[in-house]
C-alpha cells in the first residue's frame with residue numbers, strides 16, 4: 001500500500017463521530033422494530049462492523065455480495081450478485097448498509113430486488129454520497145458524508161481490490177489510475 005497514492009478526506013475521529021451519529025439515529029428510528037441490517041460486500045464491511053457496535057437496540061445481520069466496478073474506476077453498468085442473502089426478509093424491517101452511492105446503479109438494483117421479497121420495509125444507509133455522478137434516481141435514507149466527484153479508497157473501499165485497509169477515507173490521486 002502506498003500512502004503517497006492517496007490524500008486523506010476524513011480522518012479516523014471524523015469517521016468515528018459520524019458513524020456514532022448515524023447509529024444513534026438508527027437506534028431511535030428502529031426502537032421496538034425487527035431490524036435486519038444487510039451489508040453489501042465487500043466495500044461496506046468496515047463501515048458495517050463499526051456501525052453495529054454503536055447501535056444499541058437488538059439487530060440481526062446478513063450480507064450480500066454484489067460487484068459492478070471490477071478492476072476499473074468506472075461502473076460497468078451491470079450489477080452482478082456474487083452472494084445472495086442467507087435468510088428470508090419477508091415481513092422484516094431491512095436496512096441496507098452501503099459504503100458509497102455513486103451512479104446509484106448498485107443501490108437501485110439491490111433495493112428493487114429486496115422489495116420483491118415482501119419485507120415490511122426497506123431503507124438504505126450509505127456512509128458516502130457522490131451526488132454529482134448519479135445516473136439513476138435514488139437517494140439513501142441515512143447519509144454520512146456528501147462528497148465531491150473524486151475516486152475514494154480506504155475504510156473498506158477499494159481500487160482494483162487494493163487500499164481497503166487504509167483506516168481513513170481517502171481520495172485516490174488520479175495519477176494512480178490514469179497511467
Ligand SMILES: O=P(O)(O)OC[C@H]1O[C@H](OP(=O)(O)OP(=O)(O)O)[C@H](O)[C@@H]1O
Pocket residue numbers: 040041042043044066067068069070075098099100101102103104105106107158
Ligand atoms: O453507485 P454505484 O456507481 O453503483 O457504485 C457504488 C458501488 O460500487 C462499489 O462496489 P463494487 O462494485 O466496486 O464492489 P466492492 O464493494 O466489492 O468493491 C461500492 O462498494 C458500491 O457498492
Ligand code: HPA
Pocket residue numbers: 069100102103150151152153157158159
Ligand atoms: O469512489 C469510489 N471508490 C471506490 N469504489 C467505488 N465505487 C463507486 N464509487 C467508488
Ligand SMILES: [Mg+2]
Pocket residue numbers: 043069070158159160
Ligand atoms: Mg470496488
